[in-house]
Amino acid sequence: xxxxxxxxxxxxxxxxxxxxxxxxxxxxxxxxxxxxxxxxxxxxxxxxxxxxxxxxxxxxxxxxxxxxxxxxxxxxxxxxxxxxxxxxxxxxxxxxxxxxxxxxxxxxxxxxxxxxxxxxxxxxxxxxxxxxxxxxxxxxxxxxxxxxxxxxxxxxxxxxxxxxxxxxxxxxxxxxxxxxxxxxxxxxxxxxxxxxxxxxxxxxxxxxxxxxxxxxxxxxxxxxxxxxxxxxxxxxxxxxxxxxxxxxxxxxxxxxxxxxxxxxxxxxxxxxxxxxxxxxxxxxxxxxxxxxxxxxxxxxxxxxxxxxxxxxxxxxxxxxxxxxxxxxxxxxxxxxxxxxxxxxxxxxxxxxxxxxxxxxxxxxxxxxxxxxxxxxxxxxxxxxxxxxxxxxxxxxxxxxxxxxxxxxxxxxxxxxxxxxxxxxxxxxxxxxxxxxxxxxxxxxxxxxxxxxxxxxxxxxxxxxx
Numbered sequence: 001x002x003x004x005x006x007x008x009x010x011x012x013x014x015x016x017x018x019x020x021x022x023x024x025x026x027x028x029x030x031x032x033x034x035x036x037x038x039x040x041x042x043x044x045x046x047x048x049x050x051x052x053x054x055x056x057x058x059x060x061x062x063x064x065x066x067x068x069x070x071x072x073x074x075x076x077x078x079x080x081x082x083x084x085x086x087x088x089x090x091x092x093x094x095x096x097x098x099x100x101x102x103x104x105x106x107x108x109x110x111x112x113x114x115x116x117x118x119x120x121x122x123x124x125x126x127x128x129x130x131x132x133x134x135x136x137x138x139x140x141x142x143x144x145x146x147x148x149x150x151x152x153x154x155x156x157x158x159x160x161x162x163x164x165x166x167x168x169x170x171x172x173x174x175x176x177x178x179x180x181x182x183x184x185x186x187x188x189x190x191x192x193x194x195x196x197x198x199x200x201x202x203x204x205x206x207x208x209x210x211x212x213x214x215x216x217x218x219x220x221x222x223x224x225x226x227x228x229x230x231x232x233x234x235x236x237x238x239x240x241x242x243x244x245x246x247x248x249x250x251x252x253x254x255x256x257x258x259x260x261x262x263x264x265x266x267x268x269x270x271x272x273x274x275x276x277x278x279x280x281x282x283x284x285x286x287x288x289x290x291x292x293x294x295x296x297x298x299x300x301x302x303x304x305x306x307x308x309x310x311x312x313x314x315x316x317x318x319x320x321x322x323x324x325x326x327x328x329x330x331x332x333x334x335x336x337x338x339x340x341x342x343x344x345x346x347x348x349x350x351x352x353x354x355x356x357x358x359x360x361x362x363x364x365x366x367x368x369x370x371x372x373x374x375x376x377x378x379x380x381x382x383x384x385x386x387x388x389x390x391x392x393x394x395x396x397x398x399x400x401x402x403x404x405x406x407x408x409x410x411x412x413x414x415x416x417x418x419x420x421x422x423x424x425x426x427x428x429x430x431x432x433x434x435x436x437x438x439x440x441x442x443x444x445x446x447x448x449x450x451x452x453x454x455x456x457x458x459x460x461x462x463x464x465x
Contacts, residue, residue: 011112011327011336012167012347017425019102020166020412022267026094026274027154027169033278034155037358040283041290041384048291060288070237079288080363083281085232085246087359090277091180092250093270094173100256101264103174112330113171117178119326120354121146124318128310135306141368141379143186145314145386147360150176151278153353156391160399163409164350167339172350175323180247183360187241191367200238203245206231211252214265241367282359289362290384292377299385301378308382311365315355315386316393323351341408349397355390357383 015023047056060076073081098104103113124145132139150173157164164172210227228249236242255266263271302308327347331338338344365379398405414423417435426432 010339011331012171012339012342014339014412014424015166015170017421019170023166023170023173025271027173029274029278030151031154031158033275033282034151034153035158036279036283037149037151037286038155038159040286041358044287044289044291045294045384049294053293056291060291069233071233076288079285080366081236081242082232083285084359084363085243086273086277086281087246087285088180088184088243089228089246089250090270090274091177091184092247093253093255093266093273094177094250095181095247096251096253096266097255097264097270098174098177103170104178108334111334112327112336113174114178115330116171116323116327116351117175117182119329120148120175120319120323120351121179121182123322123325124314127318128314131310131313132306135309137306137310138369138375141307141311141365143183143190144361144365144368144379144383145311145318145357146179146186147183147357147364148172148176148179148319148354149356149358149360149387151282152356152358152387152391153394156353156356156395157398160395163405164398165342165405165408166412168342168346168350172353175350175354179354180360183364184244184247187364187367188244191364192240195239196237199234200240203231203234203238203240206234207245207248207252210249214252214254243363285359286362289366290358290380292380292384294381299381302382302385305378307375308378311361311379311382312386312389315357315361315383316352316389319355319357319390320348320352320393323354324348327351343401345397346401349394349401352390352394352397355394356387357390358387361387 044056047053060074060079062075063072064075065071065073065078104110125142128142128145129139131137132141153172153176206227210224210231213223213227228245231249232242232245235245250266253264253266253269255264257264257267302312324344324347328344330336338347361383362380365383366376369375369379412422412424415421416423417426417432417439419426419432419435423432
């Protein structure tokens with residue numbers, strides 16, 4: 001019998017087992033990296049607000065690198081333009097994998113997270129633009145509150161001890177991946193003021209060579225790492241933000257598996273590079289970017305200046321309204337039904353968590369107000385405060401459902417037959433039920449034996465001395 005044409009799809013349903021295992025491995029690294037990111041941000045704030053704050057400015061302003069190649073940069077610029085290229089390289093691999101093997105491979109399934117992510121970027125930008133223009137401020141920072149920091153969001157989850165079901169984590173990761181894609185496009189289109197066409201042409205040639213070597217199956221880090229560094233340097237000198245080279249090379253990697261492969265080349269490289277990105281590159285960027293002087297007057301200014309207020313409201317209100325509203329509308333018009341184990345308040349909690357826009361928001365803030373150090377620092381303070389408020393709000397909403405999440409996670413992880421596959425994925429496998437029958441029969445036999453022993457003891461105790 002043919003399936004009904006109007007059959008509803010399930011939103012936030014159970015993930016396929018390979019996708020669930022990949023997600024668990026990826027998010028485990030991101031969670032550790034998020035905690036390091038949190039530590040680095042706190043260290044930067046302490047360093048910039050203590051008597052040794054002058055040393056903080058001196059260290060991040062320290063220049064080094066070959067000037068003849070146009071790479072005599074400050075430590076802060078090396079972190080923003082160099083280390084974040086590693087972060088965007090991993091983001092490019094994530095995006096490619098999502099497109100060929102993940103949530104975005106099926107256009108029908110991709111509609112919900114893509115619409116949610118687009119609305120989750122458009123609404124914060126609109127909130128910022130409205131607040132800034134109404135208050136007579138600069139609209140240059142419209143893109144600052146549009147990004148989601150997956151590592152920081154996962155760090156918040158680790159700190160508050162909430163176990164999100166895998167479907168909600170996958171939704172959050174997909175949101176962040178699409179966010180990263182649009183952030184890359186925003187940086188490339190809106191923050192490229194002048195172009196060196198010679199360097200750009202050479203960078204394109206270098207990327208083509210990178211792609212051809214991959215297609216030919218050439219292997220060896222000693223080939224790709226030097227070529228990647230050359231492509232990064234050329235992109236930097238072209239006037240296009242250097243992180244674009246990172247995401248372009250990430251997108252070129254093959255992320256679908258051939259027969260007999262445990263991992264695709266993209267997954268293998270991501271597994272190797274992700275710890276470097278999450279554990280070193282992003283925390284160091286935070287260390288040299290998040291250090292802003294915080295005082296009572298500075299904090300009050302965040303809520304009175306139109307630019308900074310726009311960032312805070314964009315992250316806290318715009319993100320939550322945009323992601324939740326976009327998700328609800330997409331589900332409404334695509335006839336998707338929510339997983340019966342979850343409720344719409346769960347989606348709202350994840351939408352609030354998406355308001356933590358740390359790494360990319362700081363980067364866009366630096367680019368948007370380049371040449372105005374005072375406004376740059378104020379925007380950074382607004383990003384920190386907005387992300388903090390979003391984190392607290394999301395924590396409260398998630399804690400309200402913590403017991404439900406723990407039960408769902410326990411059901412997802414239960415493996416009573418100890419075969420390494422969660423039981424929930426084996427309900428259609430006859431062999432699983434036979435194994436469970438044997439296990440339960442053995443337990444029943446043991447309980448019968450124990451019952452006989454207990455009965456014998458009772459009879460002995462009640463009998464005559």
